[in-house]
Amino acid sequence: MVNINLKREFVKIFDSASMALRRMSDKRGSWSLLPQTRVRIPTANQMRVTQRIQACLFLLPLLFIHVQAVAQTPDSAGSIGGLVVVLMDEASIAAAIEGSVSEVVVGEGETVSAGDVIIQLDDRKAQLEQSLAQQAAEIATHRQVETSAVDAAKVAVAEQEQTIAEHEIRSELNRRRAANELKIQAAEKAELVAKNEWQRAESARQNFVDAVSESEIEGLQLAYERCQLETREAIFQLEMAAIDVRLDQAMGKTLQWQLESARVSLHAAKAANEVRALEAKIQGLKLDLARVVSDDHHLQSPIDGTVVSISAGVGDWVRSGQVIARIIGRERLRAEGYVTSEHAHRLRNANSVVVRVTNSDGTTIQRDGVQRFVSPELDAVTGEVRIWIEFDNRDGKIYPGSKASVEAR
Secondary structure: OHHHHHHHHHHHHHHHHHHHHHHHHOOOOOOOOOOOOOOOOOOHHHHHHHHHHHHHHHHHHHHHHHHHHHHOOOOOOOEEEEEEEEEEEEEEEEOOOOEEEEEEOOOOOOEEOOOOEEEEEOOHHHHHHHHHHHHHHHHHHHHHHOOHHHHHHHHHHHHHHHHHHHHHHHHHHHHHHHHOOHHHHHHHHHHHHHHHHHHHHHHHHHHOOOOOOHHHHHHHHHHHHHHHHHHHHHHHHHHHHHHHHHHHHHHHHHHHHHHHHHHHHHHHHHHHHHHHHHHHHHHHHHHHHHHHHHHHOEEEOOOOEEEEEEOOOOOOEEOOOOEEEEEEEEEEEEEEEEEOHHHHHHHHHOOOEEEEEEOOOOOEEEEEEEEEEEOOOOOOOOOOEEEEEEEEOOOOOOOOOOEEEEEEO
16 A cells, blocks of 8 residues: 555656646746756745655655565565576587688577587688698608617717727726836846946956957847847837827827717707607697687587577678577576565575476466575665576476566475
8 A cells, every 4th residue: 555655646746747847848937957057936836846846856766666676576475576587508609710601501490419510611721731731740750750860879979988988998008008117127137237247258358368258258248238229128118108198198088079079969869859859749739720720610519409590601701700600508597687685585595496487378387496596796776686596498398588486495
């Protein structure tokens, strides 16, 4: 009763304001509801009309909120109305690249599964580019497997290291020979002994003519001279050993340089292998890109559902990003809308939720809610809360756009 009286009062005030505005429009003078405009009201009756108009403007939003609250007031069964059935699964298929339509695989109204091709674009160029990328990737992979250069460089390094090891042993022997003076010392002692014997024989012959024969003296002299030669030979051998040591040092540096060169060659071979591996990876990525581009020519359905619209035909040129097909799935639906905070609280704390959908023929179908969502925030304008309840529709009896109500239990 209060609601009816409120509406009648609002209508009465609104009619009075309208009549006053019509009367005042025929008189001279200015009149405005805007505070910045100068107002001239000659009579008290016009002042009362102005007050009624202001009251009307004040009550208008209150009446709107009241009507909205009445629309969502639970009935005797505790259900909350004002909801609409909407799709959960729908997809608009857009072209990822531009091109010409070569085939429309399915038509409107046909059922498709996820992954089915809906529209085929001309992919002859893409197929050729994919074949070229495939060949380049195979060549790069073959080059990557080829490791003979690295193996040869490793062998060269190992051989050079072995040569250096052998050279170091020979160098050590030469150093010891160069440091060994025993042979010289022995030769010098033998020379001294031979000299003494020769000198004693000479002295004895001078004192006693027949004590030592001339031939014996010559033999002793020859032995002494031979010892001198042996001493010189020992000194020469020692000097040659010192020269060998210096040669070994020079050769050691040469071998080290050769070893470093072999190691550089090994590093270069490994770097070349790494470059070939990167080239193989790049070619593999190019092949993947070519496959993606080729796949972009096959516009596939991302969901199971029914094709409801196709906006391109064979021979049409489509642009990148242009939507050319739409697919919907009706196996999962949800009732969605805005409710008061009180109703939202009831739905949030309910053990279960039942959805009732009214079809166009007036029949009502009831479904159990599978999942639900109650927004944690209020709408800044209406103070209402957004909700939705998902329910099963595998039998296809409920259509999107139908009116629905929910009951919290």
